[in-house]
Amino acid sequence: MTRQNRLLPRLPLTPLLFAALLAVGTNACADNCAFASAGTAINFPPLDPSASATLTAFMDIQVKCTNATNVPTWGFSGANGDTPLRMKHATQNAYIPYTVAANLVSGTGSTKTWRVTGTVLGANYQNALIGTYSDILTATVLP
Numbered sequence: 001m002t003r004q005n006r007l008l009p010r011l012p013l014t015p016l017l018f019a020a021l022l023a024v025g026t027n028a029c030a031d032n033c034a035f036a037s038a039g040t041a042i043n044f045p046p047l048d049p050s051a052s053a054t055l056t057a058f059m060d061i062q063v064k065c066t067n068a069t070n071v072p073t074w075g076f077s078g079a080n081g082d083t084p085l086r087m088k089h090a091t092q093n094a095y096i097p098y099t100v101a102a103n104l105v106s107g108t109g110s111t112k113t114w115r116v117t118g119t120v121l122g123a124n125y126q127n128a129l130i131g132t133y134s135d136i137l138t139a140t141v142l143p
Contacts, residue, residue, distance in 0.1 A: 033072050033141050036064035036111050042118055047096075052122035063141055064111040072141035074102040074114075079136040087133035094129045096120060100137065 042057045063072060078085040084097040098120045105113045116139065 032067055033063055033065040033070060035141075036062040039116075039139070042116070044118065044120060047120065047125045047128070049126050049128065052126040054119065054122050056117055056119045058115050058117040060105060060113050060115050062107070062111050062113050066110060068110045071104070074116075075140045075142060076100045077138045079138075085135065085137070087135045089129055090132040090134070092129055092131065094131075094133075096125050096128050096133050098124070098135075102139075 039061050040059045042059045044055050044057045047055060065072065076082075076085065080086045080088045080095060085100060086095040086097045088095055098118050100116060100118050102114045102116045105115045107113050
């Protein structure tokens with residue numbers, strides 16, 4: 001594997017996260033909760049290895065539960081691994097790990113808006129190969 005020069009300033013890594021967040025994750029929570037809105041792609045800003053700052057990106061999604069007091073537990077799995085979740089380079093066998101969390105943003109009654117946030121630690125891409133990284137993340141909600 002040939003490593004590209006990582007010392008050049010501002011050569012961006014452009015990872016894409018959540019390319020198909022809900023393409024495979026649809027209904028869960030024992031038939032009393034379902035995704036009420038479509039997921040969108042979450043794109044991290046370009047990762048600059050010379051800065052190696054921790055970066056986050058997010059998307060909002062609605063979950064509707066028939067029981068308005070139900071607060072679902074979220075589960076995530078990735079196409080490139082679950083422990084840790086990781087984005088894969090488009091053409092090389094290289095990975096950048098990331099984490100995901102879902103937090104309640106707003107909502108009354110049975111439909112609530114959740115923010116799904118992905119985080120990449122600066123140390124995890126400081127020596128990464130230049131290129132595009134992505135993962136397909138499956139999200140489920142459980143009672």
